[in-house]
Amino acid sequence: MPMKCEAENCENEATVHLTEIREGVKHEMHLCEGCAAAKGLPGKSHFTIQQLLAGIASQTQALTQQKTRRGKDPACPACGTTLSQFQSSGRFGCPECYVAFKDDVQNLVEKIHDSTQHSGKVPRRTSSDVAMQKDLRQLQVDLKKAIRNEEYEKAAALRDQIRKLDERMAAGGLPHPGGADEPQQKPASPSGTSGKKKGKSEG
Amino acid sequence: MNLNDMIQAPGEWMRGTGPEAEIVISSRVRLARNVRGFHFITRMDEAERLACEAHIRKQIQESGVAQPGTYFALHEMDATDRKVLVERHLISKEHEDATHPRGVAVSSDEAVSIMVNEEDHIRLQVLQSGFQLQDAWKLCGKIDDQLESRLEYSFSPQLGYLTACPTNVGTGVRVSVMLHLPALVLTRHIEKVFQAVSKINLAVRGLYGEGTEASGHFYQISNQVTLGRSEIEIVNNVETVIPTIVRYEHEARQTLLAKDRKRLEDRVWRAFGMLKYAQLMPSDEAMMLLSFVRMGVQLGLLKEMTLRDVNDLFVYTQPAHLQKLCGAPLESAERDMRRAAYVRAKLVNLKI
Numbered sequence: 001m002p003m004k005c006e007a008e009n010c011e012n013e014a015t016v017h018l019t020e021i022r023e024g025v026k027h028e029m030h031l032c033e034g035c036a037a038a039k040g041l042p043g044k045s046h047f048t049i050q051q052l053l054a055g056i057a058s059q060t061q062a063l064t065q066q067k068t069r070r071g072k073d074p075a076c077p078a079c080g081t082t083l084s085q086f087q088s089s090g091r092f093g094c095p096e097c098y099v100a101f102k103d104d105v106q107n108l109v110e111k112i113h114d115s116t117q118h119s120g121k122v123p124r125r126t127s128s129d130v131a132m133q134k135d136l137r138q139l140q141v142d143l144k145k146a147i148r149n150e151e152y153e154k155a156a157a158l159r160d161q162i163r164k165l166d167e168r169m170a171a172g173g174l175p176h177p178g179g180a181d182e183p184q185q186k187p188a189s190p191s192g193t194s195g196k197k198k199g200k201s202e203g
Numbered sequence: 204m205n206l207n208d209m210i211q212a213p214g215e216w217m218r219g220t221g222p223e224a225e226i227v228i229s230s231r232v233r234l235a236r237n238v239r240g241f242h243f244i245t246r247m248d249e250a251e252r253l254a255c256e257a258h259i260r261k262q263i264q265e266s267g268v269a270q271p272g273t274y275f276a277l278h279e280m281d282a283t284d285r286k287v288l289v290e291r292h293l294i295s296k297e298h299e300d301a302t303h304p305r306g307v308a309v310s311s312d313e314a315v316s317i318m319v320n321e322e323d324h325i326r327l328q329v330l331q332s333g334f335q336l337q338d339a340w341k342l343c344g345k346i347d348d349q350l351e352s353r354l355e356y357s358f359s360p361q362l363g364y365l366t367a368c369p370t371n372v373g374t375g376v377r378v379s380v381m382l383h384l385p386a387l388v389l390t391r392h393i394e395k396v397f398q399a400v401s402k403i404n405l406a407v408r409g410l411y412g413e414g415t416e417a418s419g420h421f422y423q424i425s426n427q428v429t430l431g432r433s434e435i436e437i438v439n440n441v442e443t444v445i446p447t448i449v450r451y452e453h454e455a456r457q458t459l460l461a462k463d464r465k466r467l468e469d470r471v472w473r474a475f476g477m478l479k480y481a482q483l484m485p486s487d488e489a490m491m492l493l494s495f496v497r498m499g500v501q502l503g504l505l506k507e508m509t510l511r512d513v514n515d516l517f518v519y520t521q522p523a524h525l526q527k528l529c530g531a532p533l534e535s536a537e538r539d540m541r542r543a544a545y546v547r548a549k550l551v552n553l554k555i
Contacts, residue, residue, distance in 0.1 A: 115431020
């Protein structure tokens with residue numbers, strides 16, 4: 001049963017629960033958001049990652065329900081985890097789930113991290129191609145900046161660098177950054193490199 | 204080194220040394236990694252979990268990281284021993300509680316721990332006393348490189364290191380600092396700190412991390428975002444806010460002293476008196492009382508004790524440590540009695 005707000009003449013459900021220890025004695029307070037605010041107490045300004053996930057899950061729930069109504073609860077082909085299983089547990093079954101639920105992942109990841117592009121450490125084993133893509137992105141940013149600042153000599157040099165890097169990547173058959181949105185491996189086939197290019201482009 | 208040797212002394216991070224150690228208890232950096240070719244933990248059957256654990260364990264041992272040190276196969280240990288590792292912050296509560304094949308490699312100074320088969324295949328942690336995030340990150344990155352030369356990780360150019368939970372994807376890095384903030388609690392400014400911190404996307408948690416309550420006025424500040432920024436940016440982001448919080452805590456302590464010195468002294472000495480004479484001491488109460496004593500030591504109100512003395516009491520009065528010291532499993536009521544006796548024995552020798 002939901003707890004009622006302790007404030008006088010208030011019938012709302014208590015959603016703010018405070019525990020305080022004064023002189024070694026525990027004091028508990030249960031208030032609704034409005035009464036808590038009236039008393040100058042902080043409301044529910046903090047949320048945990050689980051709550052965030054649950055919130056996002058309920059937002060995307062509608063989408064899943066649509067899909068399941070059509071008889072589809074999409075499942076990861078590599079491990080069998082379904083989208084609804086992921087949404088209730090918050091855990092993927094294998095790296096390939098990130099590809100299988102790509103659209104939902106994209107949404108979720110953007111909401112959690114406010115980004116969908118890794119810019120940290122890269123494992124040495126795959127570092128050459130990823131590092132090149134990273135360099136390329138940086139060069140393109142620098143180029144735009146140089147043009148904006150009317151530093152044309154610098155811009156020309158940057159353009160040449162980009163061209164060179166582009167050629168090198170093309171020669172190596174490496175995916176263009178705009179299409180490099182897949183994990184490079186599948187758990188079921190340790191030797192498989194899924195280097196195939198997706199139809200998405202930056203244009 | 205086995206657990207019985209380990210328990211003789213507190214680990215590196217508990218020593219009460221390092222920059223800002225009066226308020227910053229410890230600095231921690233952890234990385235989440237998964238080995239390519241294996242499912243994530245929830246989708247593994249028992250055989251795959253065994254194989255995964257054996258594979259990673261072998262690579263850790265052959266790489267020489269976390270050496271000298273010990274590998275604990277947790278599924279072969281009893282619960283009290285596992286809980287000792289939780290109380291020393293070497294494994295998570297979830298890792299203690301699980302039943303599947305899993306382990307942890309711990310360096311003998313306890314600064315490095317590598318959990319195997321936790322939520323991710325590998326959770327590498329570096330934990331140091333005081334405020335030294337940069338050093339912690341350097342060591343963590345170095346060990347990660349060493350392991351990476353032997354293990355192939357699940358990685359995507361776009362999403363970075365792939366983790367079981369998307370909240371860790373990207374760098375897989377969690378940077379956290381444990382703070383002791385009694386004066387901000389007493390002056391009721393702690394909520395303001397939380398609000399300021401959450402505005403810049405950092406989280407505040409309790410003593411044992413995610414989902415735990417803040418007991419004894421200990422709080423952990425950590426990053427939430429793991430994607431779209433580099434590891435060092437994330438480290439710097441957490442690092443930037445700490446000096447301000449530390450300064451607020453110092454100021455709050457000085458305010459308490461200036462406004463009502465007697466009341467503050469009373470609080471500290473009452474706490475000390477309770478610890479010195481009580482016959483039954485539940486662990487929550489011990490934490491709270493030790494917290495006031497710790498602040499008293501820092502403010503010079505209680506000159507006969509050192510931060511190290513207080514930190515030791517924090518460690519050894521925890522339930523699993525207490526049971527190891529007593530050499531037998533104890534029921535809760537009996538623990539309260541033994542805890543009180545242990546603390547009394549430690550305080551009786553002080554000349555006050």
